[in-house]
Amino acid sequence: MRAPKGLEGVIVTSTELTKIDGQAGRLIYRGYDVTELAGNVSYESVAHLLWFGQLPTPPQLSELKLKLAASRNLPRIVEEFLKTVSGVAEPLSVLQTSVSLLGGLDISKKSSTIDSSIALSACLPTIIGGYYRVRHGEKPLAPRSDLGHAANYLYMLTGKVPKDQHVHALDAYFTLLADHSLGASTFVARVAASTLTDVYSAVVAAISTLKGPLHGGAPIYVWEMIQSIGKPERAAGWLRERLEKGERIMGFGHRVYRTEDPRSRVLKRLARQLVDPGLFNLAETVENEARQLLHQSHPDRPLDTNVEFYSSLVLHAVGIPPELFTSTFACARSVGWTAHIVEQLRDNRLFRPEAEYTGPPDQALRGKPETPAVS
Numbered sequence: 001m002r003a004p005k006g007l008e009g010v011i012v013t014s015t016e017l018t019k020i021d022g023q024a025g026r027l028i029y030r031g032y033d034v035t036e037l038a039g040n041v042s043y044e045s046v047a048h049l050l051w052f053g054q055l056p057t058p059p060q061l062s063e064l065k066l067k068l069a070a071s072r073n074l075p076r077i078v079e080e081f082l083k084t085v086s087g088v089a090e091p092l093s094v095l096q097t098s099v100s101l102l103g104g105l106d107i108s109k110k111s112s113t114i115d116s117s118i119a120l121s122a123c124l125p126t127i128i129g130g131y132y133r134v135r136h137g138e139k140p141l142a143p144r145s146d147l148g149h150a151a152n153y154l155y156m157l158t159g160k161v162p163k164d165q166h167v168h169a170l171d172a173y174f175t176l177l178a179d180h181s182l183g184a185s186t187f188v189a190r191v192a193a194s195t196l197t198d199v200y201s202a203v204v205a206a207i208s209t210l211k212g213p214l215h216g217g218a219p220i221y222v223w224e225m226i227q228s229i230g231k232p233e234r235a236a237g238w239l240r241e242r243l244e245k246g247e248r249i250m251g252f253g254h255r256v257y258r259t260e261d262p263r264s265r266v267l268k269r270l271a272r273q274l275v276d277p278g279l280f281n282l283a284e285t286v287e288n289e290a291r292q293l294l295h296q297s298h299p300d301r302p303l304d305t306n307v308e309f310y311s312s313l314v315l316h317a318v319g320i321p322p323e324l325f326t327s328t329f330a331c332a333r334s335v336g337w338t339a340h341i342v343e344q345l346r347d348n349r350l351f352r353p354e355a356e357y358t359g360p361p362d363q364a365l366r367g368k369p370e371t372p373a374v375s
């Protein structure tokens, strides 16, 4: 039996976390529509929903917020690592190696999976903020325990308490990106977890996977595309030229959605409220032209905006530099990855699929065999 390429349509596990209805364009976390959650409950509440199975009561929410705030500081060795490498290395590799280092420290080994998950998610903004500040010649900042997850992240980058509007938008972004069922990085996290490795190692594997432009690496390319097009009247020609060369339009298309990605709808609304009207108009023109051209080239395959298209505008508007777009996605998705790891471990069986062999048939060695090297 030949497996469909890219495992399209194959069900490899079951999950209580997230349901995607690709035909209707709906994304549901444990029964709640993500478009209703985003901006109406905090990201910390969504994290509680994914990690513990229900939205928190007020005391449960306070407890989780306290735990997250208490876990934001980095061990000295990770701070030193950031100071050493941030000037020369790109952000996702630094994030990945920092998480790996955290996992290698003894303190993490004593924790339960869920406590490690909380600690890991709490640390990511500190790592990214430290990376960014060192890279730009500034001192890393200590995290603020009086700020929520989104507000502290923005503070860690700029050293300023962010505007409420920016915190609200980033918090909604975090919720929208918190989980997406078996996206490539989450699948990889579950496969790694199924070997009974630790949470940190499984998340390192997920971060490597997120980095690719077909997954979480796209928003910087969307941003560069919009900047390179520059004016609405240039959009159609620019896009046509790229499609004629066989290139893909970043921020469009999805493996599961056959209509608009519901997260894109919310992000577009946020972008309209946040960015300069000229930039919004340019992005919307690019969106409309791309949709039309893609419809002409692929009339049978609906290709619409995915989460990355308007993410780039929202992240830019709240003050996240393009070089950190994918790291910020990792920050949001860390909750989903770890919730899936917890779920995987609850009823684990090692992932070990098989491959159809398509190499040469049996071959006989001819002539004098080589003398095997003896060490």
Ligand code: COA
Pocket: 006, 213, 214, 215, 216, 218, 247, 248, 249, 250, 251, 252, 253, 254, 255, 256, 294, 298, 301, 303, 306, 307, 308
């Ligand atoms: N631009 C142009 N054509 C696209 C396209 C895009 N963004 N996305 C899909 N297509 C075309 C493919 O070229 C292919 O055409 P063909 O049948 O003529 O060869 C067809 O649509 C199906 O593509 P396929 O690669 O099988 O779809 P997929 O389900 O594997 O791909 C993505 C999903 C996300 C990888 C794909 O849509 C893509 O590369 N998008 C751009 C990158 C991006 O935005 N990534 C973020 C994802 S959240």
